[in-house]
Amino acid sequence: MPAKNSVSEQNAGRTFTESARRAQIVQAAIEVLAEVGYAKTSFSKIAKQAGLSSTGMISYHFKGKDDLMHEVVTEVMRVAEAHMVPRIEAADGYRGRLRAFIESNIGLLTVYPKHLPALNEVLTNLKGDDPHRIGFVGTLKAMMGIQEQRMREAQASGEFRDFDAKVMVTALRGAIDGVIARSVLDPELDIAACGAELADIFDLATRRMP
Secondary structure, rough: OOOOOOHHHHHHHHHHHHHHHHHHHHHHHHHHHHHHHOOOOOOHHHHHHHHOOOHHHHHHOOOHHHHHHHHHHHHHHHHHHHHHHHHHHHHHHHHHHHHHHHHHHHEEEHHHHHHHHHHHHHHHOOOOOHHHHHHHHHHHHHHHHHHHHHHHHHHHHEEEEOOOOHHHHHHHHHHHHHHHHHHHHOOOOOOOHHHHHHHHHHHHHHHHOO
């Protein structure tokens, strides 16, 4: 076994060896989840997708399916944040940032078509008391809480009309998830057009009319 000298040395070793293999396995898991669903996702299918000779390599890097699924959720969230945040921050005003939020979220389906469907597969199949699901639900609630606060700030600024921010954010989340589900059933779906249409709908629903 390698000597456990320091955190930096361990991280360095993982950066050049284990991290690359783990990333390869997680990417393969995302692709399998999106294609066959959570129930049919197995280490054998993931190993085949990743081009591995056996499932042993997966077991070496991950404690089990739950551990791997947790990494899938973490990776999808990382990718989503990297894709969305710069676009949202570059937008002007509350209306512009709301549009950027919607279009960049939906647009993720164009750049990473498997990621969001894979995330939905994991989260809808984890048990209610699963710590990974509980953790994600907590994160999602925190994110929606931030969105509610932004809605209220936009209302206070005069850009948005008066409405129940929690209801609006919940409706927005449901609408985005609906497009994700539709994209799985319809590979020919015009993702950009859906994003623009959804952004138009919620712009009309939230903005203060003159």
